[in-house]
Amino acid sequence: MQYPEPIAKLIDSYMRLPGIGEKTAVRLAFFTIDMDKEDVSEFSKALVSAKSDLHYCSLCGNITESDPCVICADKTRDQQQVIVVEQVKDVMAFEKLRDYHGLYHVLHGVLSPSEGIGPEDINVKGLIRRLQANPEIKEVILATNATPEGEATAMYISRLIKPAGIKTTRLAHGLAVGSDIEYADEMTLFKAVEGRQEI
Amino acid sequence: MQYPEPIAKLIDSYMRLPGIGEKTAVRLAFFTIDMDKEDVSEFSKALVSAKSDLHYCSLCGNITESDPCVICADKTRDQQQVIVVEQVKDVMAFEKLRDYHGLYHVLHGVLSPSEGIGPEDINVKGLIRRLQANPEIKEVILATNATPEGEATAMYISRLIKPAGIKTTRLAHGLAVGSDIEYADEMTLFKAVEGRQEI
Numbered sequence A, B: 001m002q003y004p005e006p007i008a009k010l011i012d013s014y015m016r017l018p019g020i021g022e023k024t025a026v027r028l029a030f031f032t033i034d035m036d037k038e039d040v041s042e043f044s045k046a047l048v049s050a051k052s053d054l055h056y057c058s059l060c061g062n063i064t065e066s067d068p069c070v071i072c073a074d075k076t077r078d079q080q081q082v083i084v085v086e087q088v089k090d091v092m093a094f095e096k097l098r099d100y101h102g103l104y105h106v107l108h109g110v111l112s113p114s115e116g117i118g119p120e121d122i123n124v125k126g127l128i129r130r131l132q133a134n135p136e137i138k139e140v141i142l143a144t145n146a147t148p149e150g151e152a153t154a155m156y157i158s159r160l161i162k163p164a165g166i167k168t169t170r171l172a173h174g175l176a177v178g179s180d181i182e183y184a185d186e187m188t189l190f191k192a193v194e195g196r197q198e199i
Helices: A005-015 A022-034 A037-052 A088-097 A124-133 A148-164 A186-194 B005-015 B022-033 B037-052 B088-097 B124-133 B148-164 B186-194
Strands: A081-085 A103-106 A139-142 A167-170 B081-085 B103-106 B139-142 B167-170
Touching (some): A022 B037, A037 B037, A103 A124, B103 B124, B148 B167
Parallel strands (some): A081 A139, B081 B139
16 A cells, blocks of 8 residues: 555655655655644645745845845945845845845855856856946955855955955954864864954 | 745744754745745645545544545455554555555554543544454454553553454564664563574
8 A cells, every 4th residue: 555645745745855855754744634724724825925926136136025125125224335145045144133234145156166157157247237337335245155165256256346446355264153262173263363353 | 134924934834844943944945945836836735635635544544535545445455454553654664564464453642641642532442343343353463662652552452352352462572673682772682582482
């Protein structure tokens, strides 16, 4: 005997999600059957709605229901600063700070020659177009990840932008707040010493 | 800025699943947005269908689209043996053996006084009713888990059934095939010695 078709299909769907293997999918499917009918119907609608009601902002690449997104449309925000990030989730991380009131630009990826991802595969052109159209932008903060790909992408973009006289900055490297020096890796420690500041 | 509503709702729904915290839910939600539209719509339908098209077999408690389920309805199966299991997933485990051709009975739980689960909360009454209505059932194999609750439940059911003259058996305890004696826990080793067989 196989699983009845409705549950087999649901197991299949769960297995398409990242990090979910067969055992977990089976567990989730049986859990679903025992869930409230309303919760399941809400889940089902949320899936379709997330797929069909959301798109990327044509200006900054952030995920949004309206175009331009609420951040780009908010004229009270500082129009002089743009934080460039790899992905939408990074925008949320900065927004949680409640301390930054400028704009964002989402690249949707990083340069990665080994995976064949070049400048035309990420949202760099959109950034250049935006900088040309908005001379009020004074500073571009490159907030790609502290990975080799993130560093290379930041370097690439800064070389493109600098000639236009726009200030280009990179997030500081160093010890994470609350971390032990004992456990810091060499590169981080090196960067922390290099970037030391007078107190 | 919060997440746009469609994605916030989807994150909420993912978080209701067992073992999925906020970070994973966010990751799954963003993954969903990048999935094929068809896959998402299939997933959405599978959720509703699993909830509305499936119910429990009125005879054995297995999950099914039709009532009675395909196993109960299959008269070519051995009508003399019934394996009693805790949950639907256990039926699937036995069916994978392809070596057992009898019937099943799903308890949907185990006795657990500490959680307030008594005999009336699990599908014991259904089993007794079935045994009374089907005198051709000769053996009840108690295949609850090898946990204290599973053992107690097996013991409870065997005491209920035995007076009626039905053979009641319990799965063997011992070393898992392929396992090392070095790593076996004491109880398992004790049971393995106790249940030793001549070769």
